[in-house]
Amino acid sequence: MLTQYLFVFAQVHDEFRIPELQSVAEIYGFDIKLPDNPEDRKTARPFMVLGLESEEHAKLLARRCVLIKYVCEFYARGRTYEELHQQNRIRAPQWQKYADDTSFKFLVTAFNHTIPQWRQRDVVESFAYMDFQGKIDMKNPEITLACFEEYRDKHGTTRPKDEGDGEFEEVWFGRLIETGSARPLVKKFDVKKRAYYGNTSMEAEMSLLMANQTLAAPGKLVYDPFAGTGSMAYTTAHFGALFFGSDIDGRQMRGKVKPPGIIRAAAQYGVANGIMDLLTFDVTQNPWRCGELFDAIVTDPPYGVRAGAKRLGRKNARPPTEEAPRVHVPRPDDQPYIPPTRPYELSELARDLVLLARYMLRPRGRLVFFLPTVTEEYKEVDIEAMLCGGMEVVANSLQDFGSWGRRLITIRKTTDKKFPPPTFDPAHAVTENVGSHVPAHKDFREKYFQGFKKGDIGGSDSEQQ
Secondary structure, three states, X not given: OOEEEEEEEOOOOHHHHHHHHHHHHHHHOOOXXXXXXXXXXOOXXXXXXXXXXXHHHHHHHHHHOOOEEEEEEEEEEEOOHHHHHHHXXXXXXXXXXXXXXXXXXXXXXXXXXXXXXXXHHHHHHOOXXXXXXXXXXXXXXXXXXXXXXXXXXXXOOOOOOOOOOOOOOXXXXXXXXXXXOOOOHHHHOOHHHOOOOOOOOOOHHHXXXXXXXXXXXXXXXXXXXXXXXXXXXXXXXXXXXXXXXXEOOHHHHHOOOOOOHHHHHHHHOOOHHHEEEEEEOOHHHXXXXXXXXXXXXXXXXXXXXXXXXXXXXXXXXXXXXXXXXXXXXXXXXXXXXXXXXXXXXXXXXXXXXXXXXXXXXXXXXXXXXXXXXXXXXXXXXXXXXXXOOOEEEEEEEEEEOOOEEEEEEEEEEOOXXXXXXXXXXXXXXXXXXXXXXXXXXXXXXXXXXXXXXXXXXXXXXXXXX
16 A cells, blocks of 8 residues: 655756656656646645655655655645644544654744744644654654645745745645755765866756666666766766766867866766776767667757767868879878868757667667757657657656757667667668658757747758758
8 A cells, every 4th residue: 555755845947856756766666656636746836745655665765866855754734724733633543653752853844935933833832732742852853743834936026034924825744754865966066066077067956867867776887979078977877877978079078187087077976986988989980889788878969059069071072073092191290180070960969869779778778868949949749750669758858948948858768679770871860750840959059049030040841851
């Protein structure tokens, strides 16, 4: 039989909340029962009651999910304290076992409000009917009884701290089981404190959320084909996975001094042994000679706002010539040859990434990547159009920046069928929908710098295809 647990979340990245819960539950091999009422599933509120088989499962979620602040055994909720106490009396068998000789304390707090101390005391005294006989211990109690009041968002207004005190939307009550211990990792992996980072380094909280989406765990092998300064290396390795990284520009991974920048930052976090190797190559000309090698592929592809994606080749093909080929003459300064590169258009890159993942992932492996989208133009078919046989979308979470946003796409390989290496040739792409739909993220860089003005991108839909 499932037990109900009250989860209190940090009210950031709310669309990422349920995918993170479900991913962490999959890592540890248990199920989560979401609320039956659609209103209670909405992530605009920081409270949610979930069904779990055991208290240990609740603790595992609190220790791994970055967005969890508290987990409590759920006792009651109500629009008023009278309603709350009525429900709490009905659930007396859950808390009466602690009443005789258990040391305890009360935690009374609120969301979007500060409760004055005198009323906190009144709230605690209203639970006198529970008749706890144990010692009150404010430092090391055996149990903590937690009461959370939920207020409307009043941000952007000037008001006294206690204005509207007691005018809450709902109040929640339960026994505190665990304080979210993964949230401090956001400060630990803070980019500003990192030994090596660049202007495209992923922020720490999002890197941790992405790592959870990959199901990173000991024994897992994770690959980032656009490693850059290695933001995904540190968080996936922290959770026990082994990390491979590659980039077309090795200078991004190395930095200017030795040892390589990614290795220096990994040593700072104590995960240098989790970095298997860092390789320099164009992902469309990759050296992988066998598929089904990785448990997850995770990346933040460059989409041209701060740095654009590149692939080997010339922007403009050289005209044919009848001259005899030139004889190679070693350069006097002995500098290495740097091959020319050309832009890698985002919609082409995203489609190729899915094809690469189908080839390189083990069955049920995950591809996790960010995709920028224009808010007004985005449609669900934009994601569906890049899929190919054997791949399905698990999660699609938006980080909203107003006129545009970036979506964290999680795609799972659903087949154990063997596939040939992708050709990365647009003329021979095997995605089913690529020829029938022009996604909104196509030519994103141009749209971004033109302020997302409609009609500014040259050519009609048919011409852009």
